[in-house]
Amino acid sequence: MKKVLSILLAVLLLAAMVGCSGPGTEKPGPAEPTPTPATEPQPEEPSGEDKDITIAVIPQQLGNVVFLPAKEGAEDAGKELGINVEWQAPVRADATLQVEIIEGLIERKVDGIAISCAHPDALKDTLARAVEAGIAVSTFDADSPESGRIFYCGTENYEAGVLCGEHMVELFKDHDKDVIRVAQLEGIPGAFDITARMQGFADAIKGTNIEVVYTGPCDDDVDKAVIVVEDYTRANGDEIDAWFMAGGWPYVVGPDALPELRKWREADPENRKVVTMDVFPSSKAHFDLNLIDVAVGQSFYNMGKLSVENLYKHITGQPVDGEEKEGFPGLFISTGAQIVTPENYQTEIADE
Amino acid sequence: MKNVTPNHTPYLEMKGITKRFPGVLALDNIDFSVELGKVIALVGENGAGKSTLMKILSGILTKDQGEILIEGKQVEIDGPLTARNLGISIIYQELMDITNMNIAENIFIGREKRKGLFADKKEMHEQAKELLTRVALDIDPQTKVAKLSTAQRQMIEVAKALSVDAKVIIMDEPTSSLTETETEVLFQIIDRLKKENVAIVFISHRMNEITRISDEVAVMRDGQMVGRLNKDEIDEQRIISMMVGREINDIFAKEEAEISDIALEVKNLNTDFLKDISFHVRKGEVLGFAGLVGAGRSEVMRAVFGIDKKESGEIFIHGKKVEIRNTVDALNHGIGFVPENRKEQGLVLGMSVRSNASLAALNKISKLNFIDKKKEVELADKYIKDFQIRTPSREQLVQNLSGGNQQKVVISKWMATKPDILILDEPTRGVDVGAKKEIHLLMSQLAKQGVAVIMISSELPEVIGMSDRIVVMHEGRIKGEITRDNASQESIMRTALS
């Protein structure tokens, strides 16, 4: 009895581990064609010719909602091209977990890898090894320029931050206050992509009367983001003129979950502004109530789609649609930034 | 009798030692001394302060007042390491060895011989071997301690003490879990240590051992030193009366009770160790279980009480066959079990006297799962009074009580369940003379009330003195039964070893 239970447990544990981190973390085994639990069952065989090609797409974290459109984009591209697209997400946003996944993929000799790097340097060497092993490697969202990847697809986080900053300056340009105070929401302190956005924001407001007075972390956790924004707004709402959300965590939830922020904004919509990164379907409800002034979206759907399409081109020997930039290794594929404002949100945001 | 202090300076002296615990004066101005090459027995009821005194000497507790001198020079003992460096070693009643390590590792733990950065296993092995010879153990030092008997482990502790060149070895009830033969071996080693000019402080409750081995006896009572007897003054009755402050004549308070129907019958019980165990006990009867340590007596009781698995066998209670799969069944069938080791199996040390006393009987004092606190308090107070449990209050944590009083709490716990059958495994081990007598009296009274009492004891005089009938076991089997009239130490040993 005990024995049976132990075995059962071992199997369950194994299943749990596999279920959590995907087949990429399995010990190197025979290269197998890849039906995985992460890919949705797809209506197969549209073109059918290149079913042997497998491209793995690696976001920073399984549970991070911003990557979900990228998954859709990548899978749509896969369906159109008739190739296998695998979504290989680490359970936590941690470069070492991504390294483990890539190592597994190298062993399996997949054809292509598109990755959003948790940290550029930490992944540089592993990606270089993948390139050496003959795998077509590209990055999206968060780059690792020195890894030898073919192209980077996305809006640079720094540039996106600059856009946010510029919009913030624009919003306050007619105000005559001496100092415009901004509170800032970040994710895990020190995370590379968010830090780049905040840096872009800081550089854009440099020399103006706008000043960041507070930075609160939410550890990439929606619940904590809500608590931080609500607590700070309640306590110091009168002291600040604007919020800059370096990530869109608070807008994953409905407006009802942010009563303090709403109260603060509605008390004086002319002088209290909100600029946020990221656009989600759930952002629409906030725009409906005029709670956001500018949302800068990176089209994750396009990142996923273009990454897969161009990797496929590279693998099959066609030229990649990227542009060259000075001092930028490899090619750059711009997905552009989506600027959503109260004026255009109805058309920019798709319904849920 | 008090003027036996030798005119030369003793090797080790403690003067005016005082120690206070919250609410208790544990040691009150104690003078004590030890001479090389002599065995001094330290006796007293549990709670008299022997252990506290020895803990101060071995650096585990610090004294509040007083001084300690070695060869006339004052020393400060501020920790076990200091004590060890001064040549003082203590061997505890509860063995402190690490059972998953081997003998050599245990002996040298904390001061491993080194060769550069690495432990010098060969050197330790050699030295351990030599030490083992000195304590008359012929075992490979690589043997895991878990495989040894209690007696052997005790010898290892002695060897450990010798390995640090101990001048003073304190033995806290070393014989409490030893068989008679093993005790004899220990005594031979003590004799040898005396010849090597080591001083032994011997703490024990067993009068025959004390009279046999001691050169001097120091008697404590209620935190005070009440007297010191030298070799020719040592006398059992005298020691006992000094300990309790009164004369105790009849040690075994056996009373006649009416023995009637069979309360519990066990037929053909087998486990992986026990073979074909059958016995019965009647209402009003005290059934003794005798045998050497390891004979399987406790195992029988554990199987009957549903703690250990039975392979086969039947149990009848009041003539009806019952299934006892676990302790809950046992309790529901009116069986009580005072286990061998009260601290590990009998008590929840971090809980109060009240909570421990009511633990097994909570169902009896509750309604809809809610404890009736008033009834619980009454229950606790009743047993504190009836059994004269010495405790500042019913809310005292049992870990702060002395051994005898702890044992009374365990017995209270089972009395509260109003058992028809009460099993007591070594009920008076490590219990002082006064409490021992009270426990015996209690057993007799229970029998009179019609309870069937089963008592395991390794003290033959106790088994003989208390039992109506004695079951003798050896190596997992019942070797025979002896009636009260035919019981003697010889007849029991003969039966066991036949």
Add this chain to the structure above:
Amino acid sequence: MSEKTNGQSILDITRNRVLKSSSFNIFLVLLLMCIAMYIVSEPFRSIDNVLAIARNFSSYATTGVGVSLVIISGGIDLSLGSVFGLAGVISCMGMVNFGLPVFPSILLGLAAGALFGLFNGVLVVKAKLPPFIATLGTLSIARSLCYILTEGYPVTGVDTRFLFLGQGYIAGIPTPIWIMAIVAVIFAIFLNQTVTGRRIYALGGNEEATRISGISVNKIKVLTYTLCSLLAAFAGIITASRLGIGQPTAGQGFEMDAIAAVIIGGASLDGGEGTVTGTILGAAIMGVLRNALVLLSIKSHWQSLIIGFVIIIAVTADQLKKSRGK
């Protein structure tokens, strides 16, 4: 002896009990923190802020009460962060995907939680796994189920009546605070007044002695794990209601917050010690601390460090007090 006890006035006994109880120290720490915050931070003084703090810590307080049971009985439950998330997801899915009304959806989430607790208990009792290992396993399993069920997407579009649980008010006080208070009272009574509660303490104090006292320790263990997961699930559902979505990532690392609250509250990981009051106070300390760090605009990088020190200081102080008591 009896004369002495009778001589003591009830006031003395009560005073002693209050001063000696480990919760009193914790209460002092909390009081000091509040006084300090009251002086330095004006926004801290508003009743809204106080209610928000209480609403925020109510989730780990409610869960903490459940973990207290397990910790007092000598076990540990690491899985509750995942169970917290899973229950939220399942309740929301009940409404959104299965079209169930609000109340049955909540029950569905609670049942999923209880089932996981039962599973933990059975693993500990029947497979004889150390609780740390068993619940480490279920931690992973439950989290994985969150992702499997949702594909990683938050579950949105819940029935608005569901939001009352996390966002509503009763008599001017947020619903989650009421729930926490009710849970605390029920379980304080359960631990202190009932046979089962007493047995939980006994089990944590000495398992062998408790078994030999004719008590089914297995049943108690399974019960503590089940109740623990049930309460974690409840807290998870309330949080889902507060945010209006069922997030598959909710409660990551949450087990450590809940366990920290219990430990700050004076429970011992060795078992046999701990109180509901202590746990609530421990959770309150963490809540006030988190709030203070935001109110005082303390740089993000320092926040975890400060929380870490508070845990260490609180537990050290408690240990010192206990060793002095002996």
